[in-house]
Amino acid sequence: MYYDxxxxxxxxxxxLIARQLSKYxxxxxxxxxxxxxxxxxxxxxxxIVHAGYDAKPGTKKAKFNVSGCNMMPGLCDNLSVKFKKTGSFVLAFDQEGEEVLQKLYDSGIKNGVTDMAIVDKDFILQREPYVNPLVTKALYAKNAGIVSPYKLNIAAMDNAVMNGVKFLRETKVTGIEKEDGLFHxxxxxxxxxxxISKLDRIKEEDRTDITAKIVINCxxxxxxxxxxxAGDDSFNIIPRRGEYILFDKTEGSRINTVLFQTPTEKGKGILVTPTVDGNLMIGPxxxxADHKDDKCTNSENLDYVFKTASQTYTRLNIRKSITVFAGIRATPDTSDFIIEESKKCGNFIxxxxxxxxxxxxxxxxxVYVEDMVKSLMEMKEKAKDQYTMKVKHDKPFSEMTNEEKEAACKSDELCRKIICRCETVSEREIISAIYAPCGARTVDGVKRRTRAGMGRCQGGFCAPHVMRILSEHTGIAVNKIAKADADSCILGRHSRD
Ligand SMILES: Cc1cc2nc3c(=O)[nH]c(=O)nc-3n(C[C@H](O)[C@H](O)[C@H](O)COP(=O)(O)OP(=O)(O)OC[C@H]3O[C@@H](n4cnc5c(N)ncnc54)[C@H](O)[C@@H]3O)c2cc1C
Structure with a gap:
C-alpha cells in the first residue's frame, strides 16, 4: 500500500503530527x-504541563516546552480532554535550594515563561497546607497544569482517524529501504x-507491503x-525508567498544585501531584533501564519514591495507594530533542x-513538523467541510448532574448498567469507547478511555464484564480478549459453561 x-x-x-497533517x-x-x-x-x-523554566535556554526543549504549554489549554478544549491549570511549586528548604530557585527563575525569563514568582512560606502553606512546614521559599509558575496524557493521545488519534488517517496497529517496523525516492x-x-476483530479486519498486505514518500520517525x-x-546513526537513545505510586481519590482532594523538589542532574526530582481525574500521584x-521496554517496578525504588515524596508532602499514607507503574524516558545522547530531516537520508524526519x-x-x-513536511512536499488543504480539528466526547456518566443522569438512563437502558462501580462507568460508555474512531480493543484500552478499572479495586469487579462487552462487540472470542497486547490474554482455558 502506498502512502504519501x-x-x-x-x-x-x-x-498529534498525524492529526496536524490530516487536514491536507x-x-x-x-x-x-x-x-x-x-x-x-x-x-x-x-x-504535567510544564511551564518551561527548567529547560536550558536556547534549546529546542525550551522553545517547544514554552509554546506547547501555551497551546495546551486550546488543544485540550478542541479535543474535549480535561486540562487543569493547577500552577506548580518548586520547593526550597534551605539557602542552597533557594539559589536553585533563582537560577530556574532566570532561565524561565530567558525561555519566555510568564506568570512566575518566587514566593514565601506563607503563600505556599496557605495554598498547600500539607507541604512540609520546613519549606522556606518556592518558585511558583502559574501556567503549569495537568492533563491525562493517554486521553490526549487517544483523542488526537481519534481526530486523525476521523480525518482519514490510517492507523495500522500491531505492526512493527523492522526495516527501511529507499529506492528511486520511495521508502519501502x-x-x-x-x-x-x-x-480477528470484526471492527478492524485490517488486511495483512496493507500492513506488510508499505511504501511512502516521507517517513516521520516518532x-x-x-x-x-x-x-x-534509514542509514542515520547520528544519535542513541538511553532508556531511563521512572516509577510511580498512585493513590486513591480520597487523597487527591487535599492537593491543588503540582509540587516539585529542586531538580538534580537526573531530572526534576520526585513530584507530588493531583491528577486530572482526582487521584494523587508521586514519582518518578x-x-x-535494562532494556527499552523494561517497565517493571521494584520495591526498593518505590520505597525511595515514597520516602522522598514524604519529605515535601506530609499527608502521604501508603495504605491509600492503589497501584504502581513505570515509564521509560527516551533520553538522547545529544541532550536535546532531535527534530530535523535526517542529514543522511532525505525525506526522513x-x-x-x-x-x-x-x-x-x-x-x-x-505544528513545527507540519511546516517541515510542507517544505518537502506540496500539500493542499482539504475543503473546510472535509476535516475537523475538534473531537466531541459525551460527558462521562460519573460527571453528570443527577438530572442529566436521570435523563440519560431514561433514554438509554445501557446507561443504567454500571459496569465499574469504583468509577461509575456505564455499559454505554464502554461500548462508545469500542466504536470510537480509534476504538478500544483490550481491557486496558477500555480502561484508559473510560476509567473502568482505574479505581480502588483496579478492575477486580469490572474486568470480566468489560471482557464480555469487548467480546460481544468486536467478535473476538472471550478467551482471546487481552489485557494489553495480544500476548496478554486473561483467560487461560475454558473451564465450564
Ligand atoms: C517517567 C516519565 C515522566 C514524564 N513526565 C512528563 C511530564 O510530566 N510532562 C511532560 O511534558 N513530559 C513528560 N514525560 C515525557 C513524555 O512522556 C514524552 O516526551 C512523550 O510521551 C513522548 O512521546 P512519543 O510519542 O515521542 O513516545 P512514545 O509515547 O514512547 O511513543 C512511541 C511509540 O513508537 C512505537 N514504536 C517504537 N518502535 C516501533 C517500531 N519498530 N514499529 C512501530 N512502532 C514503534 C512505540 O510502540 C510507541 O507507541 C515523561 C516521561 C517519562 C518516561
Whole structure:
C-alpha cells in the first residue's frame, strides 16, 4: 500500500503530527507495534504541563516546552480532554535550594515563561497546607497544569482517524529501504487482535507491503533503531525508567498544585501531584533501564519514591495507594530533542529523543513538523467541510448532574448498567469507547478511555464484564480478549459453561 506520509509510532508525538497533517489532501498511515496508542512513554508519565523554566535556554526543549504549554489549554478544549491549570511549586528548604530557585527563575525569563514568582512560606502553606512546614521559599509558575496524557493521545488519534488517517496497529517496523525516492518499509505483524476483530479486519498486505514518500520517525525509545534502519546513526537513545505510586481519590482532594523538589542532574526530582481525574500521584525516580521496554517496578525504588515524596508532602499514607507503574524516558545522547530531516537520508524526519517535557512540547512539535513536511512536499488543504480539528466526547456518566443522569438512563437502558462501580462507568460508555474512531480493543484500552478499572479495586469487579462487552462487540472470542497486547490474554482455558 502506498502512502504519501508514514508516521512510525502512535505516542502523543506521532498522533498529534498525524492529526496536524490530516487536514491536507495526502494519504497518511501511522504504524504502531502495539495494539493501541499510548502504550509506551505517553501512557506512563507524570502528566504535567510544564511551564518551561527548567529547560536550558536556547534549546529546542525550551522553545517547544514554552509554546506547547501555551497551546495546551486550546488543544485540550478542541479535543474535549480535561486540562487543569493547577500552577506548580518548586520547593526550597534551605539557602542552597533557594539559589536553585533563582537560577530556574532566570532561565524561565530567558525561555519566555510568564506568570512566575518566587514566593514565601506563607503563600505556599496557605495554598498547600500539607507541604512540609520546613519549606522556606518556592518558585511558583502559574501556567503549569495537568492533563491525562493517554486521553490526549487517544483523542488526537481519534481526530486523525476521523480525518482519514490510517492507523495500522500491531505492526512493527523492522526495516527501511529507499529506492528511486520511495521508502519501502518492512514490517512484522505483532498480534492478531486487529485481524480477528470484526471492527478492524485490517488486511495483512496493507500492513506488510508499505511504501511512502516521507517517513516521520516518532518511535520514542526505539527512535535510534528506526533511524539506523534509514542509514542515520547520528544519535542513541538511553532508556531511563521512572516509577510511580498512585493513590486513591480520597487523597487527591487535599492537593491543588503540582509540587516539585529542586531538580538534580537526573531530572526534576520526585513530584507530588493531583491528577486530572482526582487521584494523587508521586514519582518518578530515574534509573537506567535494562532494556527499552523494561517497565517493571521494584520495591526498593518505590520505597525511595515514597520516602522522598514524604519529605515535601506530609499527608502521604501508603495504605491509600492503589497501584504502581513505570515509564521509560527516551533520553538522547545529544541532550536535546532531535527534530530535523535526517542529514543522511532525505525525506526522513527524525522526531526523536522526546523525553520530558515532551508531552507539553508535543502540540508545538506537531505544528513545527507540519511546516517541515510542507517544505518537502506540496500539500493542499482539504475543503473546510472535509476535516475537523475538534473531537466531541459525551460527558462521562460519573460527571453528570443527577438530572442529566436521570435523563440519560431514561433514554438509554445501557446507561443504567454500571459496569465499574469504583468509577461509575456505564455499559454505554464502554461500548462508545469500542466504536470510537480509534476504538478500544483490550481491557486496558477500555480502561484508559473510560476509567473502568482505574479505581480502588483496579478492575477486580469490572474486568470480566468489560471482557464480555469487548467480546460481544468486536467478535473476538472471550478467551482471546487481552489485557494489553495480544500476548496478554486473561483467560487461560475454558473451564465450564
Ligand atoms: C517517567 C516519565 C515522566 C514524564 N513526565 C512528563 C511530564 O510530566 N510532562 C511532560 O511534558 N513530559 C513528560 N514525560 C515525557 C513524555 O512522556 C514524552 O516526551 C512523550 O510521551 C513522548 O512521546 P512519543 O510519542 O515521542 O513516545 P512514545 O509515547 O514512547 O511513543 C512511541 C511509540 O513508537 C512505537 N514504536 C517504537 N518502535 C516501533 C517500531 N519498530 N514499529 C512501530 N512502532 C514503534 C512505540 O510502540 C510507541 O507507541 C515523561 C516521561 C517519562 C518516561
Amino acid at each position: 506520509i508514514c508516521i512510525i509510532g502512535a505516542g502523543i508525538v506521532g498522533s 489532501k495526502v494519504k497518511i498511515a501511522v504504524i504502531e507495534r502495539h495494539v493501541d496508542v499510548s502504550m509506551d512513554a505517553t501512557g506512563a508519565n507524570s502528566g 518499509i518492512s514490517t512484522e505483524i505483532t498480534g492478531d487482535i486487529c485481524s 518511535a520514542g525509545a526505539h527512535a535510534d533503531e528506526i533511524s539506523r534502519m 525516580d530515574a534509573t537506567v 527524525n522526531v526523536a529523543g522526546i523525553e520530558s517535557p515532551g508531552l507539553t512540547a508535543a502540540p508545538a512539535i506537531a
